[in-house]
Amino acid sequence: MGEQRWEDLFADLDAQMAMQNRLEADAETADRTRREQALVGWVDRVIGHRTQPLSLVLDGGVIIEGAVRDVGADWLLVRPQSGGEDLVRTAAVLSITGLGRRVGSDVTSRRFGLGSVLRELARDRAPVEVVDRRGGRSAGTIDVVHADALELARHDLTEARRAENVLGRVIIPFDAVSVVRRR
Incomplete structure (x- = not known):
């Protein structure tokens, strides 16, 4: 025992x-x-969920529901469910839903900044709608991209950017931009 x-x-x-x-x-x-x-930064999490539906709330009360297609130094390219493409400035993102735990690699993000993407839009003469951080909207064609701002020739998006269709010009600092929409 x-x-x-x-x-x-x-x-x-x-x-x-x-x-x-x-x-x-x-x-x-x-x-x-x-x-x-x-x-882990939140953009790393977004990279890990590319092509999956997400919901982004931005400055100005803008809500975008769609899949992130590309990621850059200070921007996301989102394909909204409503169509077109939205170039979102990362500093304008207030919240995101739909992210899991997966993390993406920095290798899958592009190194160039918002200014480079806007220069391509200006080169293509693509009609865009710029939504600022308080929700204001300006439609037209980007004529010039400066070091820290874009210059937009305002016109109706259903009309071509011709001198007679231009309603005026506006300079919008990058820091004021929430999203640039291309339809």
Whole structure:
């Protein structure tokens, strides 16, 4: 009977030690996970969910529901469910729903900034609608892209950008832009 007590005692100690080791390993894993998550930016999460439907709330009360197609240094290109393409300035994003835990790689994002993309739109003479951070809308064609602003020739989007159709020009600083819509 005495021998059984020793075996029970040792078995109990072994079980306690194993439980303690499991708890320490779990705590270490949880701590490592928290440290790794602290290094992940929200854009990295967006990159990991490309082509999946997301909902973005932007400055100015703009809500975009669609799939992110491309990511740049300070912008997202979203294909809204309503059609067209929306060039979203990342600084204008207030919240995102639809993201899981997956994280994308920086390799899949483009290094060039918003100004470079806007210059391409200007070169293509693409009609756009610019929505500013307070929700104001300006429609027309980007004529010039400066270091920190775009110059828009305002005209009805159903009309070509011709001198007689231009209603005026407006300069919009990049910092004021929420989204540039191309339909």
